[in-house]
Amino acid sequence: MAELQVRELRPTIGAEVEGLDLRTELDSETVRALRELFDDRGFLLIRSADLGPEDQSYLTGLLVGDAPPTDRAAAVANTHLYANYVTNRDKDGYAPFGELLFHCDMMWADSPVQALSLYGMQVELPSVPTNFASMVNAVDALPADLRARVEPLSALHMTGQQRRGKHKDQLVHIEHETVRTTVKPVVWQHPRTQRPILYVSQQMTASIEGLDADESEALLEELFSYLYAPDNVVGHGWGTGDLVVWDNLGVQHARANVEFEGPERTLRKVIAPVPENMGIRKPAMVQVDAG
Numbered sequence: 001m002a003e004l005q006v007r008e009l010r011p012t013i014g015a016e017v018e019g020l021d022l023r024t025e026l027d028s029e030t031v032r033a034l035r036e037l038f039d040d041r042g043f044l045l046i047r048s049a050d051l052g053p054e055d056q057s058y059l060t061g062l063l064v065g066d067a068p069p070t071d072r073a074a075a076v077a078n079t080h081l082y083a084n085y086v087t088n089r090d091k092d093g094y095a096p097f098g099e100l101l102f103h104c105d106m107m108w109a110d111s112p113v114q115a116l117s118l119y120g121m122q123v124e125l126p127s128v129p130t131n132f133a134s135m136v137n138a139v140d141a142l143p144a145d146l147r148a149r150v151e152p153l154s155a156l157h158m159t160g161q162q163r164r165g166k167h168k169d170q171l172v173h174i175e176h177e178t179v180r181t182t183v184k185p186v187v188w189q190h191p192r193t194q195r196p197i198l199y200v201s202q203q204m205t206a207s208i209e210g211l212d213a214d215e216s217e218a219l220l221e222e223l224f225s226y227l228y229a230p231d232n233v234v235g236h237g238w239g240t241g242d243l244v245v246w247d248n249l250g251v252q253h254a255r256a257n258v259e260f261e262g263p264e265r266t267l268r269k270v271i272a273p274v275p276e277n278m279g280i281r282k283p284a285m286v287q288v289d290a291g
Helices: 026-040 053-062 072-075 135-141 144-151 215-226
Strands: 005-008 015-018 043-044 099-102 115-123 128-134 155-156 172-175 182-185 187-188 196-198 205-208 233-236 243-247 251-258 265-272 284-287
Touching: 026 043, 026 053, 026 172, 026 243, 053 072, 053 115, 053 265, 128 135, 135 196, 135 215, 144 215, 182 187, 196 215, 196 233, 205 215, 243 251
Parallel strands: 015 043
Antiparallel strands: 005 015, 043 243, 099 251, 115 243, 115 265, 128 233, 128 251, 155 182, 155 205, 172 284, 187 196
């Protein structure tokens, strides 16, 4: 088994891992330890590592599913490597500018992505951090009366980005070719870990089913106050060679405003498993006034 050194980033979320060589086939005990750490901490960080696309895909792919993949090839085959980077140096990249509110990737899908990773290909300082919030710990933080109120409720999630937040003029307007939606319980059971999660987000949750617009938004804002409380959020300021992989069903991510003229921020993206929605065209991202 690899000699792993683990440091918690926050008491409730995140772990930095050292001593992991992703260029080699990991033994079963190391894989088991990584999967347990991933499920417990929500996301893993490896700093300043020289990793190729297959190495990134290997770690991402071995962390999902009810059982570990049989070997490195099986783990890599269970992932999708994006051809376009998340970068402010290419207008055809993903989210090349602007602010992204907290969300889970493909939260609008019936079966969202399970794991997501980003790798710092080229990062100039100071870099805009990616922030992470635990949906698992947010449920535990809810007062008993509020949890009892929301447990019978469901929420509507949809493609695009809801116009919320303090800096609406900086939000990226995400235009999908077809609007897609799903409805899920506000307190949903994580499909793999079976733990309850607070399944609402700033970016993709449009409304609470059965409530009028004002009541729905007021309840969502109350839930957001627990979900995005300072002690439930951790940020990662990117450096070249940094790899972060997180549980997309238990952890949300967001970022502040990124500018074309700012320091380069080019990140390589891998998801797992390969989703049913993979044929959907990449959304257009337009910066618009708050209105």
